[in-house]
Amino acid sequence: MLHFILGRAGSGKTTHVHTLLEDFVRAGRQDLILLVPEQYSFHSERAMLERLGEKDAGSVDVLSFSRLAHSVFRIFGGKSGRPIDDAGRAILMSLALDGVGDSLEVYARHRQSPAVISEMLGLGIELKQGAVAPAEMMAVSDGMQDCLLKKKTREIALVLSAYEALVANSFFDGQDELTNLYDTLLGHAFFAGKVVAIDAFRGFTGQELKIIERILAQAESVYITLCADSLYSQAGDTGVFAHTKRTANQIMELAKKQGVPVAKPLLLPEEGTPGKIAPGDARYKRDALTALEAGLYNPEAVAYEEATDAVTLTAAGDIISECEFVALTVKRLLREEGLRCRDIAVIARTAETYEAPLKSALKKCEVPVFIDKRQPVVTQPLIVLVRSAAEIAANGFSLDAVMRCLKTGLAGFAVEDVSMLENYALLWNINGNRWLRDWDAHPGGYGSELMEADKAVLKSLNILREQVTAPLSKLRGSFENAHGQSAAMAIFEYLKDIDAGQNLKNLAIALEDEGEPVLALEQERLWDDLMEVLDSVAAALKDKKLTAKRFRELFDLVIATRSLGSIPQGLDEITIGSAGRIRTASPKVVFVVGANEGVFPRTPVSSGILNDLERQALIDLGLKVADPAEFKIIEERFIAYTALCSA
Incomplete structure (x- = not known):
C-alpha cells in the first residue's frame, strides 16, 4: 500500500513520519527504513535516537539513496572497480571527443574546448539521473524531423557512448550507482515485508524514481511525504506546489504499473491523526510566520494586519x-x-x-x-608550480614560465636569489635555450666594464641558473615518448627533485605563524589533492602516448574541475x-x-x-x-x- 503524507511547510510531515515509525517499533517491528536526502541523514538519525533510545534506534535504518545502495550491495553484491573522480571524467570525455571527432559535425570545431567538455559531462550526468541511456537517445533521433536537433542528438549519443565505454574499461562510475542498484533489485527482494518511509525530498531524479518503483513492488507499506496541499493539480497549474504535485503523479503512475493500491492521502495538520503536532511542537510559534507561509504565491492571500517583529523587510542600497x-x-x-x-x-x-x-x-x-x-585550486602555489613546469616541458624555457615556477616559493630558492635571476633575465631578455647556456653578459647592462665583482655575480647567477634548469630539463626529457603513466610519474619525480613536499610544509608553517591556519591547512590538503590528480591521469591514460603539450592541456582541464571544500x-x-x-x-x-x-x-x-x-x-x-x-x-x-x- 502506498500512503502519501501531504502538508504545507511546517505542517508536521516529518514529525508524523517519526511518530509513525516509533509506533511501529513499540509494536515490535524491526524491519523499518527511513529514506531521506544525504544532507538530512544526520538530523534524522539524531531525531530517531532521541525518540527511541539507544536500545531501539537500530530498529529503523536511516538511509540516503547512496547508503541504501551500499546496504544492498553488501548483501547481494554489486559492481566493483576503481572509482572515477571528476579528474578522470574530464580526461576521458576529452579522449571520447577526440576519438569520435571524425564523425562530428555540430561539435567538431569546439570539441576540445573546456566549455564543451564540461557541458557534455553535465548533460551525461543529467541523462543518467533521468535514466536515459545513449542508445535510447540514438534510437529517438531516428524519428526526428528537426535536422539540427537530429544531428545534435546523434552526436551527443555518439560521444556519450564512447565516453561510457572508456569509463567501463578501467573504472566504476558512482553516477551509475543507482542504475546498478535498480538492476540488483530486479533480482533480489531486499524490501520484502519491510515498511519504508520516504521523507524530506523536494523531488526525485529519474534514477531515484526507478528505485522507488522497486520499493513499491516489494515493500509491505510505503509512506511518502510531499510538501503540497493536495495530490492533484489543474491543467496548466503554475502554483508553488505544481512541481511537487507532478512528482506525486509520477509516483502514482509507478504504483499503478506495479499494481500497488494508493491509500487516501493524509493532509496535515488534521484533527485526530497520529502526526497531529501539539501547539508547542509546531514549527511556527508566531502567527505572522503562519500567515507568511499561507500567503506565499497565493492569489487569495489574506493580509496580516497585526503588528509583528517575526517578519522583517529591509531595503538596502547595495x-x-x-x-x-x-x-x-x-x-x-x-x-x-x-x-x-x-x-x-x-x-x-x-x-x-x-x-x-x-x-x-x-x-x-x-x-x-x-x-x-x-x-577553486588553480591559483594555489602548488598548482601554479606544476602548470608552469608542464608549460616549460611543452614549450621550452620562457622567462614568464620560469619566473612563475620560482615565485611560488616551492622550488627551493630564496626570495633574494629569485629576484637576482629575474633582474638579469629581464635585462637580457633570456628565453628558450639561453637558459641552458652559460650567461656571460654584464649584470649591469651594456657599456659597463666587467670587474671581478661582476664576474662573481655572474658565477652566482650561473650556479642558480643550473639549479633551476636541471630538474626542468630532466622533466622535458621525460616527456619524450611518454605515455599517461610515465607522464604522471615525471611530474612526481620533478616535485621530488626540488623537494616541493617539504617546501610546501614550510609554507604551511609560515602561514600558521602569520595567523592564517585555514590557508595553512589548505596547503597540506592540496598535496593530497594533486597526488589524486596525478593518480587519475595515470589510471585514465595508462599506456596512451602523450606529448607534453597534450599533458598540459589535460592537466589544465582537470584542474578546472578541482576545488577545496570549506572547513x-x-x-x-x-x-x-x-x-x-x-x-x-x-x-x-x-x-x-x-x-x-x-x-x-x-x-x-x-x-x-x-x-x-x-x-x-x-x-x-x-x-x-x-x-x-x-x-x-x-x-x-x-x-x-x-x-x-x-x-
Whole structure:
C-alpha cells in the first residue's frame, strides 16, 4: 500500500513520519527504513535516537539513496572497480571527443574546448539521473524531423557512448550507482515485508524514481511525504506546489504499473491523526510566520494586519549595506536575545555572491561563520608550480614560465636569489635555450666594464641558473615518448627533485605563524589533492602516448574541475548556504538575502548544449531530460517558498 503524507511547510510531515515509525517499533517491528536526502541523514538519525533510545534506534535504518545502495550491495553484491573522480571524467570525455571527432559535425570545431567538455559531462550526468541511456537517445533521433536537433542528438549519443565505454574499461562510475542498484533489485527482494518511509525530498531524479518503483513492488507499506496541499493539480497549474504535485503523479503512475493500491492521502495538520503536532511542537510559534507561509504565491492571500517583529523587510542600497545589516542584527540577537550562532542561518539564491561581503561584515562584528562552498585550486602555489613546469616541458624555457615556477616559493630558492635571476633575465631578455647556456653578459647592462665583482655575480647567477634548469630539463626529457603513466610519474619525480613536499610544509608553517591556519591547512590538503590528480591521469591514460603539450592541456582541464571544500572552524557558527542546496534543521532565525527581482527567485536562463525548445522536443519524445525554463520558474518559486518557511 502506498500512503502519501501531504502538508504545507511546517505542517508536521516529518514529525508524523517519526511518530509513525516509533509506533511501529513499540509494536515490535524491526524491519523499518527511513529514506531521506544525504544532507538530512544526520538530523534524522539524531531525531530517531532521541525518540527511541539507544536500545531501539537500530530498529529503523536511516538511509540516503547512496547508503541504501551500499546496504544492498553488501548483501547481494554489486559492481566493483576503481572509482572515477571528476579528474578522470574530464580526461576521458576529452579522449571520447577526440576519438569520435571524425564523425562530428555540430561539435567538431569546439570539441576540445573546456566549455564543451564540461557541458557534455553535465548533460551525461543529467541523462543518467533521468535514466536515459545513449542508445535510447540514438534510437529517438531516428524519428526526428528537426535536422539540427537530429544531428545534435546523434552526436551527443555518439560521444556519450564512447565516453561510457572508456569509463567501463578501467573504472566504476558512482553516477551509475543507482542504475546498478535498480538492476540488483530486479533480482533480489531486499524490501520484502519491510515498511519504508520516504521523507524530506523536494523531488526525485529519474534514477531515484526507478528505485522507488522497486520499493513499491516489494515493500509491505510505503509512506511518502510531499510538501503540497493536495495530490492533484489543474491543467496548466503554475502554483508553488505544481512541481511537487507532478512528482506525486509520477509516483502514482509507478504504483499503478506495479499494481500497488494508493491509500487516501493524509493532509496535515488534521484533527485526530497520529502526526497531529501539539501547539508547542509546531514549527511556527508566531502567527505572522503562519500567515507568511499561507500567503506565499497565493492569489487569495489574506493580509496580516497585526503588528509583528517575526517578519522583517529591509531595503538596502547595495550588497555591502545589506550584509552589514545582517551582521549587526546577528550581533544584537546573540547579545540581547541569548541565541547561539548555530540557531541562525543566512540563505541566498547563490551563496558565492555573498561570501566575501558577509564574511567581512560578520568578522567586524566578531561573529564566527561557516560558508558551505568550494574554492577553486588553480591559483594555489602548488598548482601554479606544476602548470608552469608542464608549460616549460611543452614549450621550452620562457622567462614568464620560469619566473612563475620560482615565485611560488616551492622550488627551493630564496626570495633574494629569485629576484637576482629575474633582474638579469629581464635585462637580457633570456628565453628558450639561453637558459641552458652559460650567461656571460654584464649584470649591469651594456657599456659597463666587467670587474671581478661582476664576474662573481655572474658565477652566482650561473650556479642558480643550473639549479633551476636541471630538474626542468630532466622533466622535458621525460616527456619524450611518454605515455599517461610515465607522464604522471615525471611530474612526481620533478616535485621530488626540488623537494616541493617539504617546501610546501614550510609554507604551511609560515602561514600558521602569520595567523592564517585555514590557508595553512589548505596547503597540506592540496598535496593530497594533486597526488589524486596525478593518480587519475595515470589510471585514465595508462599506456596512451602523450606529448607534453597534450599533458598540459589535460592537466589544465582537470584542474578546472578541482576545488577545496570549506572547513568548519567550530561547532557554534552561523551557516550560510545557497537556497537550492542548503538543508536547515529548523533554525530559530533565518535571513533571506538578495530577494531582488530576477535574482531570488532566479529567472531561468536557457544555456548549455540543449536549448529550451530542444529540451521540450526531447521530453515530448519520451526522454527524461531536465525541464525547460517554464517548469524551472515553478521550481524556483518552490525554492523561494522553502527558504522563506525555514525558520
